[in-house]
Amino acid sequence: MNASQTATHPAQTDVVNETTDCASLPSCAELQAQYPLSPLLKHQIQQQRQTIHRILNGDDPRLLVVIGPCSIHDMASSLAYARRLTALTSQVSDVMYPVMRVYIEKPRTALGWKGFVTNPRLSGQDNLALGLTLSRRLMSEVAQLGLPIATEALNPLVADYFKDLVSWYAIGARTTESQTHREMASDLPGTIGFKNGTDGGFEVAMNAMRAAAQPHTILGQSADGRLQQKVTRGNANTHLVLRGGHKGPNYDANSIQAATDRLSHAGLPVQLMVDCSHANCGKVAERQSEVLQAVLQQRINGAPVLGVMLESFIEAGRQPLQDPSLLTFGQSVTDPCLSWSETEQALISAAKKLRASINCESSCCYG
Numbered sequence: 073m074n075a076s077q078t079a080t081h082p083a084q085t086d087v088v089n090e091t092t093d094c095a096s097l098p099s100c101a102e103l104q105a106q107y108p109l110s111p112l113l114k115h116q117i118q119q120q121r122q123t124i125h126r127i128l129n130g131d132d133p134r135l136l137v138v139i140g141p142c143s144i145h146d147m148a149s150s151l152a153y154a155r156r157l158t159a160l161t162s163q164v165s166d167v168m169y170p171v172m173r174v175y176i177e178k179p180r181t182a183l184g185w186k187g188f189v190t191n192p193r194l195s196g197q198d199n200l201a202l203g204l205t206l207s208r209r210l211m212s213e214v215a216q217l218g219l220p221i222a223t224e225a226l227n228p229l230v231a232d233y234f235k236d237l238v239s240w241y242a243i244g245a246r247t248t249e250s251q252t253h254r255e256m257a258s259d260l261p262g263t264i265g266f267k268n269g270t271d272g273g274f275e276v277a278m279n280a281m282r283a284a285a286q287p288h289t290i291l292g293q294s295a296d297g298r299l300q301q302k303v304t305r306g307n308a309n310t311h312l313v314l315r316g317g318h319k320g321p322n323y324d325a326n327s328i329q330a331a332t333d334r335l336s337h338a339g340l341p342v343q344l345m346v347d348c349s350h351a352n353c354g355k356v357a358e359r360q361s362e363v364l365q366a367v368l369q370q371r372i373n374g375a376p377v378l379g380v381m382l383e384s385f386i387e388a389g390r391q392p393l394q395d396p397s398l399l400t401f402g403q404s405v406t407d408p409c410l411s412w413s414e415t416e417q418a419l420i421s422a423a424k425k426l427r428a429s430i431n432c433e434s435s436c437c438y439g
């Protein structure tokens with residue numbers, strides 16, 4: 073049964089809400105043994121995390137670009153996308169640092185497909201064991217292509233299975249206010265972007281950054297799946313992500329200035345990412361290119377924009393979730409995405425603009 077699509081209404085007298093269906097899952101250690109990372113890959117991921125950290129600290133001037141499908145729904149299209157992104161990266165890597173969105177869990181506003189980890193076959197049957205296994209295999213293969221990986225950390229137990237593979241995490245708009253997610257963030261490696269809340273307000277994300285920077289005592293699991301009390305180290309490598317909200321976009325100069333002032337006043341890292349998708353494009357995928365252009369201009373004018381996020385896949389738009397054999401290859405089953413050709417155009421023209429601004433700066437200084 074697909075739990076995400078079936079509402080059950082216990083009888084009024086049913087005071088014990090008992091779980092009806094349980095299945096054992098492989099532990100993190102078991103899946104890591106099945107898809108282990110070579111020393112070379114471990115080193116690569118460590119380097120990728122450090123590069124993102126240098127971008128966050130202003131020691132690497134490139135633009136961080138978190139880009140990829142809204143959600144992963146099969147291995148083949150995700151890897152086909154990853155191969156294209158690897159090739160495109162080599163054309164823009166002097167001014168940008170692309171990190172692929174490998175989003176295997178989806179937070180839902182109410183109900184819907186919860187992602188590849190929960191329902192990897194897009195069927196009526198949830199299957200976490202298969203979803204976790206395929207997701208780890210996919211992330212390992214993406215890493216082997218040389219791409220850094222970004223994901224949304226949604227379920228803390230799920231995050232543990234992929235902790236050695238991910239370089240950049242989002243805590244999403246729907247969970248940035250949650251104590252559990254802030255505690256989880258304090259235990260994650262790499263850099264974490266906290267999205268503003270769905271209402272567009274960024275105070276909750278700033279509170280999250282403060283909370284994640286500190287150690288917390290949390291309920292966690294060991295590599296072999298035993299419950300543990302853990303004390304996290306705290307992660308201060310965090311930044312705000314502006315993704316717009318119910319009242320509209322928040323990538324305009326006034327919103328970015330307001331966020332910058334608030335971060336500075338709060339003594340938090342004055343660096344932000346703009347998510348060109350979601351409420352910043354009104355879920356009209358092709359508007360992401362306009363948002364990107366506007367944000368780049370602000371960065372060139374001096375706004376502290378360390379990075380951007382784009383939702384992109386092979387085919388444009390989105391399609392309803394249906395019988396997997398009827399799905400268009402490489403088209404989103406969640407939010408609409410830029411097509412591959414729109415993606416290439418957007419990144420190549422952004423790279424030109426960034427290069428031109430650098431050349432202009434150096435000729436102003438030395439010319």
Ligand SMILES: O=C[C@H](O)[C@H](O)COP(=O)(O)O
Pocket residue numbers: 142178179180181182183184350406407
């Ligand atoms: O990024 C994807 C969606 O915006 C997010 O998962 C919420 O989706 P929903 O509003 O369709 O449930």
Ligand SMILES: C=C(OP(=O)(O)O)C(=O)O
Pocket residue numbers: 142175179224242243244245246267315347350
């Ligand atoms: C769900 C996402 O974003 P948000 O949390 O901003 O809605 C996403 O980036 O896939």
